[in-house]
Amino acid sequence: MSTTPPAPATPIEDAARDLEAVLHEVKRVVVGQDAMLERVLVALLAGGHVLLEGVPGLAKTLTVKTLATVLGGSFRRVQFTPDLVPADLVGTRIWRPDTGTFDIQLGPVFGNLLLADEINRAPAKVQSALLEVMQERQVTLGGQTHPLPSPFLVLATQNPIESEGTYPLPEAQVDRFLLKVLVDYPTLEDEATVVSQAVAAPAAVRQVLTPERLLQHRETVRAAHADGQAVRFAVRLADATRHPDRYGLGHLRDAIEVGASPRGPIGLIQTAQALAVLRGRDYVTPRDVRSLALDVLRHRLVLSYEAHADGITADDVLAQVLDAVDPTSGDGQGRRLEALGDDHAVDVAA
Template sequence: MDEHEEHTDRIEYDDPRAGLESALYELKRVIVGQDAMLERLLVALLAGGHVLLEGVPGLAKTLTIKTLSDVLGGSFRRVQFTPDLVPSDLVGTRIYRPDTGRFDTELGPVFGNFLLADEINRAPAKVQSALLEVMQERQVTIAGETYPLPKPFLVMATQNPIENEGTYPLPEAQVDRFLFKLLVDYPTVGEEAAVVGRAISPPAMVREKLSTEDLVRYQELSRRVYVDRDVIGYAVALGDATRHPGKYGLHELEGLIEFGASPRGPIGAVQAAQALALLRGRNHVVAEDVADLAADVLRHRLVLTYDALGDGVRADDLLDRVLDRVGGVKAAQTTERIAA
């Protein structure tokens, strides 16, 4: 058995659910206690979105995306964002070669399938703006020439919630470009014991379960998952309730939300629900798919008032009330009708 065979255990999967579950299981062999984050990363990849992770250092964020690239056979890049970073450090630049008398283009570290933007809020505005084109357009422009990024492409950006010194808060326009904002919490005692046990053992050999070509094919299948107009209406109602809570009987929220979710919220919720339905082995979306992802899609799109911030109100607290009011009977009826 050669070296490639030792590290690769990839099978051609006709059933997307089987292939994705195999990749998810392989990820869980290495990453302990972050099951929801791993599922959301696969959903983001299928939906073509990016992920913002908020959590204290040491919660395996770097290991997660490195392992993801190994399992999916893609290339991994990591950029540690610092205040002295400039856009060319990220996207690349033109370099003059004295021996040839020509300018050559040196592409930056964004040219990979999986980009870890570590502590993104430490980068100045120019760098954040350069990353915005990368995330939205999937391309980089250097000296008037455009260079497409490889497919698939996922940005997983991290920010530390407990340290604000020397940081540049992300503008709302850039935060809105992330499909998910995931809150990564400490593991349980049992999970942490497993983490420590693995840390003192030989590292697990990660096997490639899918290829990037498989993932691109699954992305196409995800976009074909059927979404009923009532499910779309449910996602739109969730977004609208964050902008006009009084219309839904949520008068207590009117003084807590300054700006509600943009239309990218419902769009992202439906696209992510299509990917989640595919991951769960269905060719149609049900309302529960939207509800399961609603907090991850919407929490970073809400701008709370000073009163809410002063009282320690979290976006998740408000979204819980929105989901209870907008969901309920309507979500159950929609799911029941589609399933029938």
């Protein structure tokens, strides 16, 4: 009796299966940071860089190293310090007296995954050297251009509780990070597992994907359909940070000095495509956009001095923006919004 052979898996099914295997393998080592792991994988699929912010000891470095092993790519780590110079990062030219020529010594940025540890401890010259690396994926030395390997991803970390000996990142550089992920403490149960793992033999992770396979999945991500509703929702979220009055958020006008750049809605759709594929879909929904809005937009807002003085964060502002912007229409959604203070609540007409 003949049986019908199973239908071949679709690109979406292939990608979802591979990515589930990657997450499963990484979670054998990194416990209690599921949201961070998902966001890093989304960035890998979308081809963007990630800024991880959290106190020391939350597995930021361990995540990057483990991911490099699971993906089979090359891993590079640079500890950013105040005395770092651009040549320590991108490389330099070395004079050879015996040949009378310069040799090119490439720097540690030439790898698939670059961990820029405590990125805000390096001065402006080093940060400017990263701009070409992050945007053009290349390094220019002595008039020669050297392309970086593909895929290439910068995962930068910074400590939010230390300001001594640090340099604020330039806005142009911060805007080049696709995501800024806030890493929080694990739950009590997850932390107990972390402690148990720390005193036991380390788990051995295996490679389950290749860089070439990841690039194939990126093509699948780019093919995921984002309809007009999802695109308009992403654009309106960014527009609400620039013109809050249009969405009944006039009370935010003095809190926002500069709204999200056009990279904001572009990044929202790119990451939403990756999240959809990660969840086994070939189409984007407004819910995907909403899920990623904080991570894509929080570092693209420049808050005013008054907002900082009042303890208002970018997440506080974005929470109100998300509450005001209706994903199904072009206007602000009619509902009661809480303003920056308890005594400033306003009603927005439908």
